[in-house]
Amino acid sequence: MLPRWTLALLAGTALFTAPAVAIAGPCYDDADPSEITALLADTTDGEPLILDVRTPGEFHSRGGHIDGAVLLPVSELASRIEELSHLKDREIIVVCRSGNRSAVAARTLCDHGFTNVTNLAGGMNSWARAGQPITTSR
Numbered sequence: 696m697l698p699r700w701t702l703a704l705l706a707g708t709a710l711f712t713a714p715a716v717a718i719a720g721p722c723y724d725d726a727d728p729s730e731i732t733a734l735l736a737d738t739t740d741g742e743p744l745i746l747d748v749r750t751p752g753e754f755h756s757r758g759g760h761i762d763g764a765v766l767l768p769v770s771e772l773a774s775r776i777e778e779l780s781h782l783k784d785r786e787i788i789v790v791c792r793s794g795n796r797s798a799v800a801a802r803t804l805c806d807h808g809f810t811n812v813t814n815l816a817g818g819m820n821s822w823a824r825a826g827q828p829i830t831t832s833r
Contacts (some may be wrong), residue, residue: 721798721801721802721805722801722805722806722812723789723798723801723802723804723805723813723814724812724813724814725794725798725813725816726788726813727816727817727821727825728815728817728821728822728824728825728827729825731788731813731815731822731827734788734813740785740786741785741786743785743786743813744765744782744785744786744787745761745763745765745788746764746765746767746779746787746788746800747760747761747764747765747766747767747790747791748767748768748769748772748789748791748796748797748800749766749768749769749791749792749796749819750768751766751768753792754766755831755832756831757831758792758819758823758829758831759819759830759831759832760790760819760829760830760831760832761790761819761822761827761828761829761830762828762829762830764830767779769791769796769797769799769800769803772800772803772804773803776803776804779804779809780807782809783807783808783809783810784810784811785811786811787804787809787812787813788813788814788815789801789804789812789813789814789815790815790819791815791818791819792818792820793817793818793819793820794814794815794816794817794818794821796818797814797815797818801813801814
C-alpha cells in the first residue's frame with residue numbers, strides 16, 4: 696500500500712493536469728463532403744479558399760482536385776505560411792488524399808493564428824466516393 700502523502704500527491708497532480716488535457720482539442724473543424732459543399736455554396740463572408748496540401752504529382756494526377764483549389768504541399772506549408780497571412784480570418788478548407796496530411800496542415804494554420812479552418816475528413820478519397828466534381832489538369 697502506498698503512503699497517504701503519495702496518494703495525495705498523485706491526486707493533486709491529476710487535478711492540475713486533467714484540465715490541460717481537456718482543452719487541448721483541435722482548433723479546426725472536420726467536415727464531410729456534403730458539409731464542404733455547403734461551405735463552398737455559402738459565400739456570405741467571401742469565397743472559401745480550398746488549400747490542397749498534397750504533392751504536385753497527386754494534385755495533377757487523374758484523381759484530380761477540387762475546382763479552384765490552390766496547391767501548397769504540407770511539406771512546404773510552415774516555410775511558406777506568410778504567403779497566406781492576409782487570409783487569417785477567411786474560411787480555409789484544407790484537403791489531401793485521405794485527411795491525414797490536411798489535419799496536420801489545419802493544425803499548422805491554427806498554430807499560426809488562422810481562425811476559420813476546416814479539414815475535409817477523408818480527403819479526396821471521400822470527395823470522390825461522394826460523387827463530388829473533380830477537376831483534372833496536366
